[in-house]
Structure formats: C-alpha cells, structure tokens
Amino acid sequence: MRTPVSDPLTLGSYRVVGRLASGGMGWVYLGRSRSGRALAIKVVRPELASDPEFRSRFAREVEAARAVSGAFTAAVVDADIEGDPPWLATVYVPGPSLAEAVRADGPLTASAVRTLGVGLVEALQAIHAVGVVHRDLKPANVLLAEDGPRVIDFGISMLGGANPITRVGEVMGTPSFMSPEQLRGEPAGPASDVFALGAVLVFAAAGRPPFGSGAGVMYRITEQPPDLDGVPAGLRGLVGACLAKAPGRRPDLDVLLDGLIGVRNSAQVWPPPRVAESIRVRTDDLEARNHSRGPVLPVSSYLLLHAQALLDAGLTDALVAEAAGRG
Structure with missing residues (x-):
C-alpha cells in the first residue's frame, strides 16, 4: 500500500480525486466511481489497520453504518474491511460540518x-x-x-x-x-x-x-x-x-x-x-472535477495536501516548509 506521504490513486474500484480531511483514525478522500458518482472514502491508518482489535472495531462501524438508513444519515455505498488499507465509502455530502x-x-x-x-x-x-x-x-x-x-x-x-x-x-x-x-x-x-x-x-x-x-x-x-x-x-x-x-x-x-x-x-x-454559499462552491468544484479526466486541484492545494501528509507522517515543520518551498 502507498504511504500517507503519497495519497492513493485508487481505492477498490474508485478513483481518488483529493483528500477531504485527516484525523486520528485515518484519512477521508473524495472518490469517484466509473460513472462519476462522488463518494467520501474513509481510510484507516496503517498502524491501526495492523491492530486486530481495531480492525474488529472498524468492522463494527461498517456493520452499524450499513444497518442505518434515513433521510438524515449518509448512506454507505461500499467497504473493504479486509483491505490493505481497510476503507469505507459513503455518499459524498458537499457541505461543511x-x-x-x-x-x-x-x-x-x-x-x-x-x-x-x-x-x-x-x-x-x-x-x-x-x-x-x-x-x-x-x-x-x-x-x-x-x-x-x-x-x-x-x-x-x-x-x-x-x-x-x-x-x-x-x-x-x-x-x-x-x-x-x-x-x-x-x-x-x-x-x-x-x-x-x-x-x-x-x-x-x-x-x-x-x-x-x-x-x-x-x-x-x-x-x-x-x-x-x-x-x-x-x-x-x-x-x-x-x-x-x-x-x-x-x-x-x-x-x-x-x-x-x-x-x-x-x-x-x-x-x-453562508452554508448555502459553501455548498455552492463545493458543488461547483465537484462539477468541475466530474468534467475532468484527473484531479483539478490548483497547485497551491496540492502543496497544502502534501504538507499535511508530511505532518501526518511525523516530519518536522522545517521539513514541511522546505518541501513546500521546493514545490
């Protein structure tokens, strides 16, 4: 599997478009199916994925999320709990938390x-x-x-x-x-x-x-x-x-x-x-991505994603600044 410094290009049958967020459990990526459907794909960190107890907990999350259906929950589309890394894909909601x-x-x-x-x-x-x-x-x-x-x-x-x-x-x-x-x-x-x-x-x-x-x-x-x-x-x-x-x-x-x-x-x-404006911007960006053959993130966003990946990997601020400067 790829390291966090190099975000995955695909997860299962889905193409990774860009990173949406990162946290203690792992990363959330914007993915796209072959038909162009937008998904939010949560990927577990390697050090957690290697823990059998955590894998069991993640399997329960997938089980629970698949059991729930309602107008105000994000539906599960796909998952691979045995994968390397394990991941869970839900419908992408183009709005802020x-x-x-x-x-x-x-x-x-x-x-x-x-x-x-x-x-x-x-x-x-x-x-x-x-x-x-x-x-x-x-x-x-x-x-x-x-x-x-x-x-x-x-x-x-x-x-x-x-x-x-x-x-x-x-x-x-x-x-x-x-x-x-x-x-x-x-x-x-x-x-x-x-x-x-x-x-x-x-x-x-x-x-x-x-x-x-x-x-x-x-x-x-x-x-x-x-x-x-x-x-x-x-x-x-x-x-x-x-x-x-x-x-x-x-x-x-x-x-x-x-x-x-x-x-x-x-x-x-x-x-x-303000939320409506945020949704409009995210929807427009998603539409632009859907009409492109590859990620359409501007260069500055790529640098920010790479810098975040370096921080996630435990490197120092100085190394991140140096990498961004070279970019």
Missing part, C-alpha cells in the same frame, strides 16, 4: 437551530431503530446539506445491544459532548445520544459546548448545570431536558421531535446563507 460552519461564521439563527434539531432527531430515530447507539454525536460528525443535516461516523457505535469493543471502564468519545454515564465508563444507551444532541444544539446556538472544554469539562458535565446562555428562549426547556444528568430524566426522541416542531415557525431558512 456544523463545527466548520460555526467556526467560520458564528452561531446559527434560532430558526436554523430548530431545523437542525428536527433533522438530528430524525437521524437518531433511524439509528436507534436498528439497535445502534451512535455514542459520538458532535459538531464534526454533523454535515450540513441543502435539505438538512447528515449524521456521519459510526466509529464507536454499538449494534444490537452488544457491548462495544473497549476495555472495561474505557471512555470513548469526545468529552465536551459525552453524557455523564459515558464519562463514568458506564454503558451508553439511546439516552446518551439525546444528551449529545442537547450539547450539539447548544453549540449550534451559542458557538460553544454547554459545559465548555479542556480541563475540568468532565467534572462540569457530571456535577454542574449546563450553560444555556445564547440558546433561544423557546428552545431552552427542551435542550435543558436533554442535558439532564440522569438518563431516565431525558426526553425520548418522539417527545423531543414534537417539541421542536411546535416551536418552529414559517420563517425558517435552510440552509443558512
């Missing part, structure tokens, strides 16, 4: 937060209907499409009520958006996703998680009330209920959906204007 959108343009309007909430509730209903608990719902795992949000990344989901593949007491997830029971290493159920949903809606409305981040966040989540400043008055009761410390005190998704629909008004605007 909620984390990107808020970071770039600030919190969403009250109307947009309500529409986001309705979509996320329906996504969780589809996920829970097949016995899956997401366990890592967060702004980076919510893509903003033209017709609503898409929930992605089932990397630490659990299927059919089985125990997740973790060590006893191991905490998995993103602390700022995790439920108290998850932080204590206790089993996570559908109510844990409801807690994360409340935290995501606070982030969308206020531009920050309800319990902050960094040092002390685990204590604040388990022991202190959430900070709901910035959350629209009509949503505070619903969001606050989602963030109850005890799972049994959180609303179920049907009740939550009724509440969100009840506070929506006819003036709702989706997608938000």
Whole structure:
C-alpha cells in the first residue's frame, strides 16, 4: 500500500480525486466511481489497520453504518474491511460540518437551530431503530446539506445491544459532548445520544459546548448545570431536558421531535446563507472535477495536501516548509 506521504490513486474500484480531511483514525478522500458518482472514502491508518482489535472495531462501524438508513444519515455505498488499507465509502455530502460552519461564521439563527434539531432527531430515530447507539454525536460528525443535516461516523457505535469493543471502564468519545454515564465508563444507551444532541444544539446556538472544554469539562458535565446562555428562549426547556444528568430524566426522541416542531415557525431558512454559499462552491468544484479526466486541484492545494501528509507522517515543520518551498 502507498504511504500517507503519497495519497492513493485508487481505492477498490474508485478513483481518488483529493483528500477531504485527516484525523486520528485515518484519512477521508473524495472518490469517484466509473460513472462519476462522488463518494467520501474513509481510510484507516496503517498502524491501526495492523491492530486486530481495531480492525474488529472498524468492522463494527461498517456493520452499524450499513444497518442505518434515513433521510438524515449518509448512506454507505461500499467497504473493504479486509483491505490493505481497510476503507469505507459513503455518499459524498458537499457541505461543511456544523463545527466548520460555526467556526467560520458564528452561531446559527434560532430558526436554523430548530431545523437542525428536527433533522438530528430524525437521524437518531433511524439509528436507534436498528439497535445502534451512535455514542459520538458532535459538531464534526454533523454535515450540513441543502435539505438538512447528515449524521456521519459510526466509529464507536454499538449494534444490537452488544457491548462495544473497549476495555472495561474505557471512555470513548469526545468529552465536551459525552453524557455523564459515558464519562463514568458506564454503558451508553439511546439516552446518551439525546444528551449529545442537547450539547450539539447548544453549540449550534451559542458557538460553544454547554459545559465548555479542556480541563475540568468532565467534572462540569457530571456535577454542574449546563450553560444555556445564547440558546433561544423557546428552545431552552427542551435542550435543558436533554442535558439532564440522569438518563431516565431525558426526553425520548418522539417527545423531543414534537417539541421542536411546535416551536418552529414559517420563517425558517435552510440552509443558512453562508452554508448555502459553501455548498455552492463545493458543488461547483465537484462539477468541475466530474468534467475532468484527473484531479483539478490548483497547485497551491496540492502543496497544502502534501504538507499535511508530511505532518501526518511525523516530519518536522522545517521539513514541511522546505518541501513546500521546493514545490
């Protein structure tokens, strides 16, 4: 297999067009089928792919993602869990994540937060209907499409009520958006996703998680009330209920959906204007790629991708700067 410094040219029967993102688990590439269909292909890092336990966890992610179907989740198209490297392909959503959108343009309007909430509730209903608990719902795992949000990344989901593949007491997830029971290493159920949903809606409305981040966040989540400043008055009761410390005190998704629909008004605007512009730019770029025989990234983007690859490989900033200068 190719090293991360040289991105793959193909994955399975799909041509790799460019890199979309990278993280601790691996890389996400924009791929294209022979017919021109755009896909997001997640590739596992070699050091993780060589770990049998991680491969089992990745296989469960694929199983969970394939089991889920709904208007507000990104459908799985193909996967190779035995490959070198293993990969998972889903429908490509040409929109920013909620984390990107808020970071770039600030919190969403009250109307947009309500529409986001309705979509996320329906996504969780589809996920829970097949016995899956997401366990890592967060702004980076919510893509903003033209017709609503898409929930992605089932990397630490659990299927059919089985125990997740973790060590006893191991905490998995993103602390700022995790439920108290998850932080204590206790089993996570559908109510844990409801807690994360409340935290995501606070982030969308206020531009920050309800319990902050960094040092002390685990204590604040388990022991202190959430900070709901910035959350629209009509949503505070619903969001606050989602963030109850005890799972049994959180609303179920049907009740939550009724509440969100009840506070929506006819003036709702989706997608938000800046998000709509981001979708337009990404769609235009994708269209340009689809009419080309090869990647159409400008030279500067190639340099950025190569620099990121060098950083991923553990090289120093000086080496990256030298490589970019030679380019």
